[in-house]
Amino acid sequence: MEGQMEAAEARELAWAGCIPAVFSLAQDEVTTLEPPPCYHANLPRQSWLPLVTGEVVEHFLPFAPPMARASSMWMQCRGEPLRWQVPVGVLFDLLTSGDDQPGNGDMLPWQLTVRFQARPTDQLRGSVDDAKALVRSALKESAFLRCGSAQPVMDLSPLDDARIFEALCSASPIEAGSPAPAPSSGGSPPPLPPPSCLPPASPVSSQAAAGQAASQQTPAGKQGQPSASDAPASSPYEVYCQARTPLEASLLRSLGSRGERAVPTRAFVAQREWRQLPVAPLLPSGDPTTLADALALLLPRAFAAASDAEGSGGEGQRPTAIVQGVVVELNTPVSWLYEACSHPDGFLYVVCLMPQSQRTRG
Amino acid sequence: KVTVTFKHAGDAPILKRSTFKLSASTTIAMTADQLRKQLGIAPHEPLLLYCSTAFAPPLDETLGDVAQCF
Numbered sequence: 091m092e093g094q095m096e097a098a099e100a101r102e103l104a105w106a107g108c109i110p111a112v113f114s115l116a117q118d119e120v121t122t123l124e125p126p127p128c129y130h131a132n133l134p135r136q137s138w139l140p141l142v143t144g145e146v147v148e149h150f151l152p153f154a155p156p157m158a159r160a161s162s163m164w165m166q167c168r169g170e171p172l173r174w175q176v177p178v179g180v181l182f183d184l185l186t187s188g189d190d191q192p193g194n195g196d197m198l199p200w201q202l203t204v205r206f207q208a209r210p211t212d213q214l215r216g217s218v219d220d221a222k223a224l225v226r227s228a229l230k231e232s233a234f235l236r237c238g239s240a241q242p243v244m245d246l247s248p249l250d251d252a253r254i255f256e257a258l259c260s261a262s263p264i265e266a267g268s269p270a271p272a273p274s275s276g277g278s279p280p281p282l283p284p285p286s287c288l289p290p291a292s293p294v295s296s297q298a299a300a301g302q303a304a305s306q307q308t309p310a311g312k313q314g315q316p317s318a319s320d321a322p323a324s325s326p327y328e329v330y331c332q333a334r335t336p337l338e339a340s341l342l343r344s345l346g347s348r349g350e351r352a353v354p355t356r357a358f359v360a361q362r363e364w365r366q367l368p369v370a371p372l373l374p375s376g377d378p379t380t381l382a383d384a385l386a387l388l389l390p391r392a393f394a395a396a397s398d399a400e401g402s403g404g405e406g407q408r409p410t411a412i413v414q415g416v417v418v419e420l421n422t423p424v425s426w427l428y429e430a431c432s433h434p435d436g437f438l439y440v441v442c443l444m445p446q447s448q449r450t451r452g
Numbered sequence: 453k454v455t456v457t458f459k460h461a462g463d464a465p466i467l468k469r470s471t472f473k474l475s476a477s478t479t480i481a482m483t484a485d486q487l488r489k490q491l492g493i494a495p496h497e498p499l500l501l502y503c504s505t506a507f508a509p510p511l512d513e514t515l516g517d518v519a520q521c522f
Contacts (some may be wrong), residue, residue: 175510214511232509235521240506352521366517
């Protein structure tokens with residue numbers, strides 16, 4: 091139980107993570123006498139660029155070439171096009187980390203260049219609807235990995251779907267007072283039930299999670315209605331937690347007495363180099379799968395080279411794993427990491443920094 | 453190699469042959485391009501690929517990873 095509480099605290103901290111960014115229009119696309127002032131914004135780590143850069147588009151569009159449209163906007167970081175399909179925090183960690191360390195203060199604020207023309211042909215347009223479709227699809231994918239069915243996500247109510255995206259579109263998801271839909275009755279919002287990633291060898295914690303999820307579905311026990319629409323919410327994060335409650339409960343029902351099939355994990359080495367494979371929560375021996383085990387499966391060449399180097403006396407050859415901007419010990423159980431640090435699309439994103447020697451070899 | 457079976461849905465054209473063996477390193481985007489050529493679909497026309505009739509995998513995910521996951 092203590093581990094679950096710590097994961098909840100870590101999850102709220104992850105949601106609070108923001109990256110200060112400054113946007114500037116590419117000089118060759120300025121069509122006015124005076125260039126536009128830069129636009130400063132705090133980008134939430136958990137979200138996706140098209141969901142949180144609407145005001146950036148509105149700010150720069152008047153200064154852009156006449157045929158420019160909001161839908162044609164794309165961004166660069168130090169000349170490299172940004173793939174909006176990757177969450178903001180993961181993009182930042184990928185593009186600004188170096189020397190085996192996550193992005194440091196020298197990289198803040200994050201300098202981004204906005205363009206409206208000459209988008210590379212392999213860059214997809216990224217409207218708000220495109221981003222929402224991507225997140226919904228990824229949610230179904232992660233649910234399928236966890237329980238073998240995407241039905242829990244398909245059963246999400248339109249209200250809960252709207253709440254999830256309202257939280258993702260908010261620039262300050264954990265600040266109270268941000269607009270939130272509907273609810274009116276009293277009581278404090280229920281905490282998000284932890285996803286049941288805990289191994290089946292821990293029946294107490296699994297049952298506790300199931301009991302917690304079941305009780306949150308019927309708080310008063312009178313009407314038997316889910317609590318998602320009853321409790322008030324004062325921040326987008328709390329609204330998000332309420333919206334996810336029925337989804338997690340539905341996932342638990344799909345699992346029944348079985349443990350989760352896999353921990354949805356994506357390991358990134360670069361924007362276009364990433365792997366996604368089913369990572370079992372437990373090893374065949376019954377021990378919890380660690381991050382090292384997961385990354386050995388996802389990036390076998392990098393970890394095999396590291397093992398060879400360590401075997402021949404080399405030091406510091408293991409790749410560095412960064413999750414939510416923090417270097418994570420490789421012996422961390424991947425189930426706990428998922429519970430604490432997964433993104434709203436249901437995936438745990440791990441950024442792997444290769445040792446300098448491997449980067450040199452290419 | 454990954455064996456892929458395509459099923460048409462909605463008003464999508466029917467393939468003459470629905471099962472193919474493709475390299476595991478082929479991405480979903482490359483697969484979609486090959487399908488466009490087979491079906492005669494223009495680049496500006498939409499073509500959506502769904503896995504297990506449930507979700508659309510990312511375009512840069514490889515068929516090998518999709519097959520192992522799903």
